[in-house]
Amino acid sequence: MQQQLTEEKVFKDPVHNYIHVQDVAIWRLINTVEFQRLRRIRQLGTTYLTFHGAEHSRFSHSLGVYEITRRIISQFERSKDSGWPKEERMVALCAALLHDLGHGPFSHSIEEAFQMHHEEWTCRIILGDTEVNAVLRQIEPDFPEKVAAVICKTYDKPIVINLVSSPLDADRMDYLLRDAHFTGVNYGTIDMDRILRMLRPHDGRIVVKESGMHAVEDYLMSRYQMYWQVYFHPVTRSSEILLRQIFRRLKELVTQDYEFKFMLDPIPGLLAGNLSVKEYLMLDEALIQTSFAQWRNEKDSVLSDLCSRFLDRRLYKYVEIENMDMGMIDEVREAFLAVGLHPHYDMEIDFPTDLPYDVFRPDGHSTEKQILLLDRHQNVREISEVSDIVRSISGIHRGKYHMYFPHNKVEAVKSRLPAEIRQLFDK
Amino acid sequence: MQQQLTEEKVFKDPVHNYIHVQDVAIWRLINTVEFQRLRRIRQLGTTYLTFHGAEHSRFSHSLGVYEITRRIISQFERSKDSGWPKEERMVALCAALLHDLGHGPFSHSIEEAFQMHHEEWTCRIILGDTEVNAVLRQIEPDFPEKVAAVICKTYDKPIVINLVSSPLDADRMDYLLRDAHFTGVNYGTIDMDRILRMLRPHDGRIVVKESGMHAVEDYLMSRYQMYWQVYFHPVTRSSEILLRQIFRRLKELVTQDYEFKFMLDPIPGLLAGNLSVKEYLMLDEALIQTSFAQWRNEKDSVLSDLCSRFLDRRLYKYVEIENMDMGMIDEVREAFLAVGLHPHYDMEIDFPTDLPYDVFRPDGHSTEKQILLLDRHQNVREISEVSDIVRSISGIHRGKYHMYFPHNKVEAVKSRLPAEIRQLFDK
Amino acid sequence: MQQQLTEEKVFKDPVHNYIHVQDVAIWRLINTVEFQRLRRIRQLGTTYLTFHGAEHSRFSHSLGVYEITRRIISQFERSKDSGWPKEERMVALCAALLHDLGHGPFSHSIEEAFQMHHEEWTCRIILGDTEVNAVLRQIEPDFPEKVAAVICKTYDKPIVINLVSSPLDADRMDYLLRDAHFTGVNYGTIDMDRILRMLRPHDGRIVVKESGMHAVEDYLMSRYQMYWQVYFHPVTRSSEILLRQIFRRLKELVTQDYEFKFMLDPIPGLLAGNLSVKEYLMLDEALIQTSFAQWRNEKDSVLSDLCSRFLDRRLYKYVEIENMDMGMIDEVREAFLAVGLHPHYDMEIDFPTDLPYDVFRPDGHSTEKQILLLDRHQNVREISEVSDIVRSISGIHRGKYHMYFPHNKVEAVKSRLPAEIRQLFDK
């Protein structure tokens, strides 16, 4: 059963102006408990502590991804013989909309701390006993499985996977535009209309007409700039490190049978690593922040200090380390220990390229991460073969080591640190 | 002690591009616990349930108000003999920045439910035992009192009060621009640069050069549109009504000595109406939302239903009532009672002009709410004497009654309602 | 023969992003000599002398009007049973595109000076021996007549006329947005997407869904502001007055059999009032400006001075006249004559509402100038019955008298003017 709404509904959106909903099922999915929960999870985690405008939610972004996908499909449908399989429209729209359904609060840090993957949770929610599952099942009995297959990249029509997840997909286009709009960092502005106009289904995947090459170059450069200006900003990293340390401390305290004054479900399950879908869906930023606020009063001073730091934005300072060597880090740890600092909580090394770094890099072995250009003779070539710009930047491997530390604590003991250690903090 | 930073600091802002901080004290105020708390309170309360982009915080807005004030003063300082008292710069900047410090979570609803006023809390925080107070006291021992006096409009230099609070102040200019940017509703775009260029200190207040009249007309129209498009949007009103009902139910339950499964400080104090400054500062949206999430499991079904509705955005529906009469409302209440609905929770009448409606209206008795134009002969006239547009719109008194109700519950008993009541819900 | 292009063509446009051409005939019309000539005629005449960005041509605007019309029709076509007569698509698109084809250079001034009407010329060009005519005739033998009938409002399907020419038509929407973009005056920004979404064919005309009322209010206010900020700006009026005087002088000189050193076809025909279509099409701004440049060297000093003033932007100054009376003007004229000034060239009275003032005014007798709202019961009401704002502003009748004069000349003789005349110029 795939029904149209009697009258199209719209959401006013600051990025796409209007988001158009034409299908009963999409409207119902948006109104499920699980999708509404995304309103309580910020798109950019702790980035609002660096760029105060970045307070937008995954709810907004998910609507945006849906809308871009809708526009692409509607364009494919308008041109005859485009090669787009029309019967896949609804599965693609649902997958686009639900793509990020499994994100938890501050998910980068939580996923890292608890070895979870939001894609997996997305599929568990879609396939579990949820309102989303019920809506999908009304479309077709095996529709939840289909949507999950697209998201997990096992669906048997690669073009649908490609539409929802590729180096030039609706997800990436929306977040670049949206994060630029909300942070105010204008490097993210891309000519989306032009890119959309240039997309073509071809041989079971989405390619770009060669005349759209410059728009793609510009998109890749925007992405590069947004990564280094916004996503990997050292102040944001500093707040992520605080989160990481809070979760690390919680796990330690649990191991030590520490008695928490305050502990709310489903956090024990999170710490134990055995959350059910139902419990997982109880997690949101409000619960995390409220717990932090309560833990300010815990007698464990490591935890209470970290929580206060996070809420009051007393972030760790950082210095860049030009020549990284592990020996030196050990020396710092020892020196810290000698003067009464905590070697695991009062110092942290960070190297952002450890994160999934998805600035586009052509990759000989898989076409999944490639952007393909279609020339006027219908030949397909990987973009870095054609674009000087993309070839130039695709080899760039970048990243800097930063050492993070609580400035007030280090300052207090600085005179007692060995000179060669002290000078590291002297910038 | 009024110190400059050795190097200006900036915040990237999507509305003003950069927010410039030049003074040590401003920098320190921003970093206080009390000011950082504003990050956890949305500027537009529940509006994000209508316009999903409206997720920006009072923190962003407060920085914006500060920045506009800084620009106005800096312009006054550049022109000789402008009549602006230069020694008032810092008190004006601090008052602009801290203006909204006393806002709580969802403050329209909470203030209404508990008879509180955020201005009062702002002054209590500034004058109390807080970090903000300590930073201000470092400037001058009586600086907190001065800043509070500006905010409470008792300061002895009316021009400073006028700068921070008037029908054309930095507060209103920032929120129009910011709310427009985040909701995507472009009616809020005003030519702020032109308005700022046209402001002049004159005879102890801020007036507008006559050549800026059209920019002011446009600003007033933008304000009018934003009120009716955004601030009084019936869907937003519907979510405020849910909040109002939740707080009403909580108070009832407290009176009945109901035993809550979950109750976190300082909510009992809030319900009892005896919060200290310290407790008040513990209130944020995270705490409210987390409480609502927990109360989903309370055995009181009125409370648990209302909390679920709020979190899952199962808002009340509404119908417009063209000819309002109180007798009819009583009839509805009785009919509801007769079919088992709750006359206080399952129906609510709303008339938005009950809210402070601050679309500009000239008022013969006070100049505080007037916008004055300065002509080339240095004569001052109230704008509606000069502007046809302002005169035309200033008489408009507008507002519509809406009746809100839980659609599913009313639907279930509709056939048992008297026909003349039933038809009210038949649109 | 109505053919589609094998591949859609686009024009990059700063206002609508892309202008989409899908039909062979539209593509050919754009490439005709007559349409390309619109590149040499500025949209806003002499406004660039006030707002330097206003250098955009009627070519750009015509493409914009076409594009908006295309979007409206395509939306009508997407909804079933919309009541839009699908077979009228091409005639509507052609009329939208060619609507301004008959504009000449600086057409306000030239039309006034020579009693011409651009609509009439548009129809003469469409029906004459032109490339445009040939392209239209290829569609259908009587297509030129149909398109001309739409433009001249005699077409037998009122809905098509209504689409192309009404108080809320594609013409007005494009010029507000475009003139705002190019001048930089942001009052012109309207929410076009929302207005388009709200348009409905209904009973043989285009109406607006009631929920679009606020967007229409905003549009009418934008129009009002653009009129007074841009279109009637006194500096622009001053440059129009120079043009008017140049043309007046030319006609006088022709009457006096003055021998011009320089005179280029088709200007003699223009002055004589007997231009053929072919000659009319030779008129463009380049020809007018080049003639002015040459006439700088004419021995008639009135003409040469006026031409230099125009090219070098030595505009007349102006004073506002608060209480206009004709007697006073006569006195000024006499006083000017007495001190050797030219009473017809050195003074000019202007009252902008003499111009066609198309800010919307409801008019009981004709529905052509009305904006109609469609409520949810399918009832139609004129907007000022429903909107407080529109009702308030629709009664405003505004306009100020200005006296324009060459500042240097008046200054030179000022001491010899009678005191009561002199003080008029003393501001």
Add this chain to the structure above:
Amino acid sequence: MQQQLTEEKVFKDPVHNYIHVQDVAIWRLINTVEFQRLRRIRQLGTTYLTFHGAEHSRFSHSLGVYEITRRIISQFERSKDSGWPKEERMVALCAALLHDLGHGPFSHSIEEAFQMHHEEWTCRIILGDTEVNAVLRQIEPDFPEKVAAVICKTYDKPIVINLVSSPLDADRMDYLLRDAHFTGVNYGTIDMDRILRMLRPHDGRIVVKESGMHAVEDYLMSRYQMYWQVYFHPVTRSSEILLRQIFRRLKELVTQDYEFKFMLDPIPGLLAGNLSVKEYLMLDEALIQTSFAQWRNEKDSVLSDLCSRFLDRRLYKYVEIENMDMGMIDEVREAFLAVGLHPHYDMEIDFPTDLPYDVFRPDGHSTEKQILLLDRHQNVREISEVSDIVRSISGIHRGKYHMYFPHNKVEAVKSRLPAEIRQLFDK
């Protein structure tokens, strides 16, 4: 004599919002005949034939360059000990404003055809018997010489030259932003505010604080994209080629003592290469276009055809030539001759990088073309040493050969061309 205006004057600008004039001399320079002439010369020459929005004049751009320079200086003046020589303010502002004063109509083509340089004409106008010269001389007797020296890069304070002309100067920043705004191609949007904030006078030149590196990378990428998307667009090149051919034909006809039906001063001087300053200032686009319009009727069909093509936008088509060899071009020429085409007018090879290509390239021998970064230890490094992006793209040497030809003429004889030539045109 350097006087301030009693009240600042502003120009409304779509790019910088307002352009602020504070000095009497700047105001007078803008009002000179020579500066007003820039209104009649488009900033981007024939680009409006490709991007119809590109109708903005050099007048607008010159005001923009002045405004950016004013902002930079005003920022330097605000910070103490900035190292900026305050007494150079006026000379820098005048040089910025007058920088492009010597541009003629369609100057790329005219300069190429007649071996002229606009910088030289700028200096001749500034030093000649002109209104500009008179205004400058009022400031100081040798002020014209100083301003000319800055523009010709012989001034003895390199920092002033550097401000007005460098890889990161006000000229380039304005044209990127302005050309982006008017064409609608958004690749040109740069974060100018951030770049301005990062500029520092240092050791007699302007450098960029290291923390502005990403903004500079983005600026260089924008420049690169604008070059290839807009400035070197093959359709624009095609219209430049028409101009080139028209001027070439005119010179040939003069050599042959051809008798023109129409010839207006100062074109004979232009063709003879002996224009005076006074004559040069008579050149504008109106005069060129009017001449073209008249030459449509010349009996020389080469000239009349080229002029019609230009005015009616019947541009030459083009094909890309992948492997360029000169032998092939000779063969095409011969084949054209054999079938009656004109080998010099009916075919033209173009290679855009032959044009001054000012995408930034570091150059070991001169620091003039370098962008220098200033790190926190006050060390200066050339940007490509620090930025991976700049290093990557600075080696790109790009450019493609295109062959241009009149499609209709070649089509007519195509069957008679040798097969290997014919296939060149078969794409």
